[in-house]
Amino acid sequence: QSALTQPASVSGSPGQSITISCTGTSSDVGGSNYVSWYQHHPGKAPKLMIYDVTNRPSGVSNRFSGSKSGNTASLTISGLQAEDEADYYCTSYASSGTLCVFGTGTKVTVL
Amino acid sequence: QLQLQESGPGLVKPSETLSLTCTVSGGSISRGTYYWGWLRQPPGKGLEWIGSIYNSGRTFFNPSLKSRVSMSVDTSKNQFSLKLPSATAADTAVYYCARHGGSGWTIFDFWGQGTVVTVSS
Numbered sequence: 144q145s146a147l148t149q150p151a152s153v154s155g156s157p158g159q160s161i162t163i164s165c166t167g168t169s170s171d172v173g174g175s176n177y178v179s180w181y182q183h184h185p186g187k188a189p190k191l192m193i194y195d196v197t198n199r200p201s202g203v204s205n206r207f208s209g210s211k212s213g214n215t216a217s218l219t220i221s222g223l224q225a226e227d228e229a230d231y232y233c234t235s236y237a238s239s240g241t242l243c244v245f246g247t248g249t250k251v252t253v254l
Numbered sequence: 255q256l257q258l259q260e261s262g263p264g265l266v267k268p269s270e271t272l273s274l275t276c277t278v279s280g281g282s283i284s285r286g287t288y289y290w291g292w293l294r295q296p297p298g299k300g301l302e303w304i305g306s307i308y309n310s311g312r313t314f315f316n317p318s319l320k321s322r323v324s325m326s327v328d329t330s331k332n333q334f335s336l337k338l339p340s341a342t343a344a345d346t347a348v349y350y351c352a353r354h355g356g357s358g359w360t361i362f363d364f365w366g367q368g369t370v371v372t373v374s375s
Contacts, residue, residue, distance in 0.1 A: 146300065177358020181301070188365035189301065194356060200363065232301050236358040240317050241303075243359045248300040 147246035154252040160221040165233030173214035177236035256281045258366035272338040276351030291354035294347040306354045
């Protein structure tokens with residue numbers, strides 16, 4: 144099972160919106176309603192931002208939203224803030240046997 | 255608030271067994287329908303799910319590591335553990351323990367802070 148493909152980096156200015164893509168196959172992202180997104184500040188524990196494609200856990204800002212089309216899931220951050228600068232990982236249920244496959248990770252830079 | 259804390263040697267010699275323990279506080283490992291998982295992040299690389307264990311001892315592993323990994327749970331101590339025998343430099347990583355829930359195997363909602371493990375002689 145290969146890792147899901149994410150862009151290595153995405154950047155934006157404060158207040159702008161950015162979108163991070165997560166591309167898989169019909170055996171994972173395309174065939175699953177179970178896609179989650181994590182924010183990871185280096186040296187800290189990863190934080191769950193989105194689960195089940197579109198749901199936000201309690202306490203997560205509504206500036207974060209998730210969606211999916213075909214084999215690609217997306218995380219959109221609107222009203223970009225300095226504190227959003229971090230690494231972001233998607234993960235999907237995989238029917239092939241891995242159960243849980245992560246994306247390659249995207250570094251978000253706030254200009 | 256649920257808290258998880260990893261513990262174990264930070265330096266492991268090649269071919270020896272990498273052993274880590276996760277202690278859960280603020281909640282019982284025996285309650286609920288959650289699994290308890292281990293993940294890792296090698297230097298400069300992304301996150302990788304290693305495997306997860308239920309309070310009954312039932313386990314699920316990443317197929318890429320299944321032949322090498324074992325996990326155990328001690329409900330009396332509210333702990334679960336990871337063992338990775340025959341460690342190599344490729345096992346050098348930050349290791350995290352986390353609560354693993356949801357019906358789709360992608361929800362890790364509480365995490366430990368992570369522990370650095372280096373495999374080197």
